[in-house]
Amino acid sequence: MPKNDENSEENKKETRATSNNTFGMGPNAWGRSRPLLVATGLTRGIGRALVDAFGDKVTWLSLQRATASESSLPASVEVLPWDLAAQASPTRSQALVSALKGRPVWGLLHCAGVLGPVGGGVKGFEEALRVNTTSVLDLFETLVNAKAFSPREEDARPPFVLHLSSGAALSPYQGWEAYCTSKAATRMLFRAWSTRFSAKELVVASIAPGTVFTDMMKSVLASSPLDFPAVQKFHDLQAQGGLVAPEVPAQAIAALLFGDSQSYAALHGTLFDLRKGVVAGA
Numbered sequence: 001m002p003k004n005d006e007n008s009e010e011n012k013k014e015t016r017a018t019s020n021n022t023f024g025m026g027p028n029a030w031g032r033s034r035p036l037l038v039a040t041g042l043t044r045g046i047g048r049a050l051v052d053a054f055g056d057k058v059t060w061l062s063l064q065r066a067t068a069s070e071s072s073l074p075a076s077v078e079v080l081p082w083d084l085a086a087q088a089s090p091t092r093s094q095a096l097v098s099a100l101k102g103r104p105v106w107g108l109l110h111c112a113g114v115l116g117p118v119g120g121g122v123k124g125f126e127e128a129l130r131v132n133t134t135s136v137l138d139l140f141e142t143l144v145n146a147k148a149f150s151p152r153e154e155d156a157r158p159p160f161v162l163h164l165s166s167g168a169a170l171s172p173y174q175g176w177e178a179y180c181t182s183k184a185a186t187r188m189l190f191r192a193w194s195t196r197f198s199a200k201e202l203v204v205a206s207i208a209p210g211t212v213f214t215d216m217m218k219s220v221l222a223s224s225p226l227d228f229p230a231v232q233k234f235h236d237l238q239a240q241g242g243l244v245a246p247e248v249p250a251q252a253i254a255a256l257l258f259g260d261s262q263s264y265a266a267l268h269g270t271l272f273d274l275r276k277g278v279v280a281g282a
């Protein structure tokens with residue numbers, strides 16, 4: 001089929017990419033490469049399992065403290081040194097934009113998280129807020145300002161921003177002041193973004209992974225009941241087999257992102273609990 005035929009498959013694809021491209025990146029920059037995902041928290045736990053679950057469907061740019069050789073990630077994962085507890089700055093934003101090398105971003109996944117101080121107190125509270133909340137605000141605004149988000153080329157699926165939420169965003173737990181507050185703040189941040197963008201422009205998703213046996217969960221289980229009176233609930237869950245392996249939420253998240261487009265778009269603005277579906281009123 002000749003290239004100058006406006007009905008040619010190539011021209012149709014190009015038009016589709018341009019018309020769906022809310023954030024201004026040209027279709028040529030997208031090329032035919034795998035969609036790029038910018039992510040935090042890939043070094044361990046649920047984030048690490050996501051890398052295996054997504055396989056070769058995507059290219060990862062991992063923002064992490066450990067160097068590539070220190071972390072167990074596949075060599076294909078690109079690494080940008082990043083401490084999420086550090087202050088945001090124009091230099092850091094520029095470093096992220098440079099690392100994109102002009103490539104459009106299909107998604108931003110904020111999988112990193114810290115429990116913060118257990119048992120209350122001020123020490124460590126601000127760090128928990130930075131890692132759990134402010135850092136994703138910084139990353140998101142940097143990518144939006146750089147007009148980096150773009151639909152997935154193969155089906156024009158809109159770009160997305162996703163974070164791992166928790167029941168602690170909705171329910172208070174004695175001793176988890178920092179964790180609950182930062183998780184609630186992040187959830188509200190995502191709700192606000194879901195009013196700023198339509199699902200056709202950018203899918204804004206909060207996903208609660210369930211109770212997952214990771215290093216964070218090991219810290220929970222190691223808590224003193226004096227600091228965290230609800231700790232017995234987690235011991236009971238463990239005894240009943242209620243703590244799942246990180247692969248379980250990772251596979252479920254992969255199914256949501258790569259599955260049918262209606263379910264994907266329906267994530268927009270919701271808090272989606274992988275065990276129960278959309279959490280009403282959250």
Ligand SMILES: NC(=O)c1ccc[n+]([C@@H]2O[C@H](COP(=O)([O-])OP(=O)(O)OC[C@H]3O[C@@H](n4cnc5c(N)ncnc54)[C@H](OP(=O)(O)O)[C@@H]3O)[C@@H](O)[C@H]2O)c1
Nearest residue numbers: 041043044045046084085112113164166211212214215216
């Ligand atoms: N596990 C659960 O049951 C559960 C339940 C609900 C929600 N969640 C949420 O799911 C997410 C992942 O939890 P997880 O259980 O997989 O945790 P995890 O195994 O403890 O992993 C935490 C991840 O966050 C990264 N991180 C922490 N502080 C960082 C910093 N300052 N700079 C850069 N990276 C940092 C860690 O990187 P390093 O390797 O460098 O430390 C690691 O990759 C969290 O947001 C958590 O709140 C978990």
